[in-house]
Amino acid sequence: MLLRILMAVACGVGLSLAFEPVAVPFVIPFAVAGFVIATRGLRLRAALLVGWAFGIGFQFVLLYWMRSVGYDGWLGLSLWQSLFYAVLGAASCAVQRHRLWPMWVAALWVTTELWYSAWPFSGMPWGRLAFAVVDTPLADALPWVGTVGASFVLALSGALLAWTVVAARRREKLVAWGCLAALAAIALGVPAVVPRTPHPDGQATVAVIQGDVPGNGDNILYDFRQVTQNQVDLTTRLAADVAAGREPKPDFVLWPENSTAVDPFRDQQTNAGILAASEAIGVPILVGAIVDAGPQHVLNQGIVWDPVTGAGDRYTKHHPVVFGEYIPFRSYLDNLQIGRLTMVGRDMLSGTRLEPLRIAGIEIADSICFDVAYDDAIYGQVDRGADLLTVQTSNATFIHTDQIDQQFAITRLRAIETGRWLTVSSTNGVSGVIAPDGHVVAQAEPRTQATLVETVGLDTAITPAVRIGPWSGRLCVLLAGLGLVLAVVPYRRNLARRQVDEATLSPTH
Template sequence: MLYASFPPRTGWWLAPLAIAVLTAVLRGRTVRAGFGYGYLAGLGFFLPLLPWVGVYVGSVPWLVLAAVEALAVGIFGALAAVLSRRPGAPVSIAAAWVLTEAIRARLPFGGFPWGRLAFGQAEGPLLPLASVAGAAGVGFAVAVIGTTVVAAVAAARERRPTVAVGWMLLTAFLFAAAPLTGVVNSASSLAPAVTVAAVQGNVPRMGLDFNAQRRAVLDNHVAATERLAADVAAGRLPRPQLVVWPENSSDIDPLRQADARAEIDEAAAALGVPILVGAVLDNGDGTSGNGALVWDPVTGPGDRHLKRRLVPFGEYLPLRPVIERLWPAAAQAGRFVPGDGTGRVELNGVPVGVATCYEVAFDDAVAESVRAGAQLLVVPTNNATFGRTEMTYQQLAMSRLRAVEHGRSVVVAATSGVSALITPDGTVTDRSTMFTADVLVGELPLSARLTWATRLGSVPEVLAAASVLVFLLAGHRKARAPINY
């Protein structure tokens, strides 16, 4: 049920029901049983959610990742089994879910936040809560709706109608209040709109070797940009103020290869506006940087963002000497090094926050660029390595949540799709299809206002952790039998 609530499906309402079923199973269990049931639930969720990880490299990485991520749900199960015996169990169990999501978003190797409850709620009525308490707040709301359903049913069976009604009123309040948070955080301080363009040049073929024809990928994006310039000159499309190319749109380092630089210069000059170019940069020491370069039509390359959150076992190999010895195939992992900075660049006078592909999954990576003054978010991404899997739709949902969380428009530019233009309320105003060449042009509002979620940052997760600790200690000396709650 939890897997079925995630994109490309729109069954957001299945998520709280899934939490309700799991909570009911865990109620009154021992810690060991709680961990076991939780771990099985985690496998039932992550195994169908993550097969895109191994679509071109075999099933081992997919199975290992799913098995590791399921540990967090196992820990949740153990906590929920204990908390079910404490007062206020529906609230504390929901907080435990937020806590365990926070743990797996950070550990191991920098974490893997994929599959957080909030990322499945882009089509649901709880999405506006992201502007107040971020992804953690939306996740808590989803979880607490599920846990209160269990508490209400238990109270009704025990003939305590007042308690049952009280818990159901909490659920009703969440559904009623969520849209109001969107009104409170509406576009009262939006600046004038800016015309943007997302270029999806497409790739010669799917798979890990799509960029074996690196020149073709670059040529595709140059050609798409030049077609855009022709449409602008002919009056068929408005001239964009800024243009976004995807991650890996130039796997040929344009700072070192004169012919690649000449092509990008030509495309920028044809359009007459700066382009944010996704490029692999050769550091000259055997390592690379995953860059997003501001390419001016007159002065060429300028400001840049280097991807800070790298994909372990993909863009880099943790513990490389040890892992290569244990698993020789892992030597294929890249040798990228992370960048630093805030993720903010200036693109034709617009402060832009860049979250390159994987980075959009991390709360702090996006929030830092907004706090640094970004008035627009862009997500250059390369999803060609995952074929026609659900990965790109899962990532698009994350971008929609980030738009609401920070009150910023978002431009998603993908090499092969899905590219999209997203307004600050999470609405997708235009999108491409997969594995087609396309250019999206549209107006998006800018904003300099900081939402509560941007200001609070990780505070909701800290509060969840603190509340779990308080609830655990509150009933430490009480009887082990389930209490009435």
Template sequence: MIVRLTLAVAGGLCLWLSFPGPAIWPAAILGVALLALATKGVRARAGFLLGLVGGFACFGPTLHWAGTYVGAVPWLALAITESVYIALMAAACSLVQSARRWERLPQWLSPADGPHVRPLAVALLWVLQEAVRDSMPFGGFPWARLAWTTAGSPLAHLASIFGAPGLTFVVALLGGWLALAIDRVRRGMPPARAILPRLWPVVAGLAVLGIAAAYPTPTSGKKLQVLAIQGNVPTAGLDFNAQRRAVLDHHVKETDKAAAAIKAGTMPEPALVIWPENSSDIDPTRNADAGTEIVRTVDRIGVPLIVGAVLQEPAPQTSNTSLLYLPDKGIVARYVKQHPVPFAEYMPYRSFFRHFTKTVDLAGNFAAGHKTGLFRIPTKSDGVVQVAPIICFEVAYDSLTRNPVKDGAQLLAVQTNNATFGYTAESEQQLAISRVRAIELGRSIVHISTVGVSGLITPDGVVHDKTSLFTPAALSAALPLRTGETLAVRVGPVPEWLGCAAALLLCAAAVGGNRSSRRRSVSPEEVRELV
């Protein structure tokens, strides 16, 4: 069992290393392989324990940013909760990898040294695990998915086919194949003439990598000149918004500096300016001073401006919103964040959790929006451009990013605020999600944060004009606008649903096969003892 625990911990650590900041993407494949090897040949209870240990080895360091300014309790609670999903998946992996039913498959599917169906089962279980983890409880937490490890790798090109769930399937399948190859080598190398047939999983994995690298990611289309403002905050941490006016002033100042550069001819004139989430935590619809400051900034720059603002409505709640300002018109459209973050923007069962930590009272009381955001941006030369605002963690949710594209969005504006996570990997992790989304949706993305890391992303997932943390910056680039739908957008959640159904069927078949095998293996003497 010590060897298996070591494999599980090593697998979890490899998964952590695959996410930003280490961002060693092949480590995700190795991590899946090690967890598969650790759970092969054990009972479900042991698989659960191995998965729990391996899950915490992954989520503990990956989500360490969750306790940056609020202490260890929220971080440990989140990491352990996420680890339980890996534990349940690992228990299922132990079932499907030990199923006796597979032995009755045809010889090419079930050779003497292990059925080929097992890597497929492992991959489908990863899809099922993430589907459940991404949706429950409280709407789920789709962070640290296998798909996000592929940002900047050849595999990311496949995102446009079946989306993030499809990427997770590919990464997990490569891991399952690697586990099968390792297991075969461990059993002893075959004669030279039989090496290739025994190591076909390695050849298949290399073929997938080659196909992914060659798969096209189109970036053509007319271009829109955009300007994104990273204004910075006076103080990193939870009290950044104690100086809300200073945050607003920082964004006004950086926009005015950009306007001066445009007038001087050292920066191209934009068609659209975008500020990040929380750039105006003073409600500009109720505070005349803040509202006037933003309107004057819009008039000085002379183009539409999207502002991330907190509105004091619907009372007694607040709303995390994106506001569209037009010159000489003020606010003409708004979008309310549809998925406020539980335990941060709102606190479920606040009185109950207060027994464990007083930090629950730091959570907000934000109301959820109910409509997809789509701003119609009038431009001088390109007509009306449709831009979808996506607020912070919403970028990690499949439907919240896919629906605006289906409604006609040509550009996505991911507005976020990372000030509460300090100098951690959280910002890079979120930027990686936007990179994968750009390929999946076939859209340029303006990923703009109050403090960074920000970047302008083209539909091939490449980041342009990337910023550093806690530095003011103005990002300027001409981003291609596309209108066609990728296959991932057209098929939507269907591949994920099919993958989950297949995983459940394989689990049912494995359980049934193991039970029938046990019944057949009972000897007459054991039957007499039972009687």
């Protein structure tokens, strides 16, 4: 049993290496295969323990960047996320009693990813297998199968690899290798034979502003007025370059999340700065702002700020971070006076908008920070006509960690998956312009002030992944449930029959 636990921990750590900063995604099938083998043939309670060991090895390394919030936050989040893999371990053990178990294991893996991406509260999607494939041949399949499909393919490849190891007979091993080869041919060959080439319907010029954060760079509130002033100064400088012919005039300017840490409608200094920048550049600015929503709530918004008409259309962050941007059960937790929680003075409300923002005649799908790791808002806006993606983010808290690179990889995945150009503005890293194939056209170095002016394509075509939307996930959940039923029900019947037989044959006393 100890050997299985150690194997599970090692495989979990190995899986974490698929993500930034190491980024060696070829380890994914082997890590999944090790997880499957480690949980195979155990009692369910033992499989829970082995699955938990895998989750601990995976999540504690993957989420090490959470230490910038506090070691208690890192320990708490990592332990919580690892529990989902404990349940997955027990479920994986159960379905391996059925002959089609590789498919059931893959469906269960994706179901687990969807589970921890949505619950509890707003969930935490970090660690989905698909988030590691942006620089692999499987990335070409993303417009066809999406994030859910890519995770399913990777989990299935690992399960089939495990089958080749545990198959008792030579014929079974040949079948397993054949299935693995067929999966690789379909997942990698079909996108190559039938590539999806974007055909832009138009073009736009976008200016991405990265203003940097004063001080050590990891505290957006250290000098929040200077953060705003940095955006204003760079935009005004760009206006001078445009007037002098050194830069093309953009159609709009993109500022990051937390460009203003105070309500720009109430704070006159902030309002005047935005107005001065928009009048200087003469085009709309998509401003990332914190907006008051009453004495107990705030909104995290992307606001279209026109130089003539002022503030207009808005996108509100869909997925505020639990315990970081809002406190659940506040009435109870406030009484405990937990130091870190008392810093969150007001709860951030969730947005529900799925209609694209309209900026300078362009339909834009906006995301704010961790929103980019969730499927719903991006799919919804693209499906409703968005022809360009924007991401406004403030990763200042994590600027000295690998979180910024992990998030940038997810951001690149969204460009590939939706077949859209994507522009991302961060307070101090990583900002960039990304093509629909995931290629980084322009990128600003972290902890620098930078202005990126690039011409991007506008595309209204909907990829199959977006068209399918949540249905691929629902299908995986259905398959997972079916696999559990097919494996557990006959097992319980056989167990009950054996108990009856043993009772019949046992001597009477």
